[in-house]
Amino acid sequence: xxxxxxxxxxxxxxxxxxxxxxxxxxxxxxxxxxxxxxxxxxxxxxxxxxxxxxxxxxxxxxxxxxxxxxxxxxxxxxxxxxxxxxxxxxxxxxxxxxxxxxxxxxxxxxxxxxxxxxxxxxxxxxxxxxxxxxxxxxxx
Numbered sequence: 001x002x003x004x005x006x007x008x009x010x011x012x013x014x015x016x017x018x019x020x021x022x023x024x025x026x027x028x029x030x031x032x033x034x035x036x037x038x039x040x041x042x043x044x045x046x047x048x049x050x051x052x053x054x055x056x057x058x059x060x061x062x063x064x065x066x067x068x069x070x071x072x073x074x075x076x077x078x079x080x081x082x083x084x085x086x087x088x089x090x091x092x093x094x095x096x097x098x099x100x101x102x103x104x105x106x107x108x109x110x111x112x113x114x115x116x117x118x119x120x121x122x123x124x125x126x127x128x129x130x131x132x133x134x135x136x137x138x139x140x
Contacts, residue, residue: 003036004052012070015053017042018061019075020084022094027075031097056088065114078106079114086123092134099131 008014010027017040022033042055049055065080076084078098085095102108108128115124 006035009035009038009052010069010073010075012073015040016072017055017074018063018066019069019073020056020081021088021090022085024076024081025085025094025098028078028081028103030078030081030101030103031094033094033097078103079111082111082127083115083118083120083124086120086127087118092127095127096131096134099128100135 004014010019015038019027019038020041021039022031023035023039025031025033026035036052037049038053040053040055041058041061043058043061044055045057047054047056063074065077066074067077068074082095082098085098102111111124111128112121115121
C-alpha cells in the first residue's frame, strides 16, 4: 500500500471523524509517533482496521476540545490528546514526549483545568512532574 502524503491525509476529503491518540500527537508535532495508519474515534462498536485508518470505538463523537481541519474531519487539541493518551493507557514514552514537546501556543495551566474537568488531574500532574526525569534517565 502506498501511504498518502500529509496534505491529503489531513484534508478531510477521504476520511471523517476525530483524529486521536498517536495520530493527534503527530499532527500537533508533539511526538515521533507515525500518523499512519490514521487513528480515528468512531461510533462503530468495536476497534477495527480499515486500510489507512484504525477506528477506536466511542459511544458518541464529542467535538469538544477538537480542532476542525476540513469537511467532517477534526483532530483532538493538545489538552484532550494528552488526557486521551493517559485514559487509553498508551505507553509512557509517547506521553512524556507530548509534555516535552508541548506546543508553545498552549498552556499547562489550561491543560490542568481540562484534566480536572475530566477527573484526571492527579494522573496528568504525575506525568508533568516526571517527564524531565524520564528524559534525563534516557540519557544515561
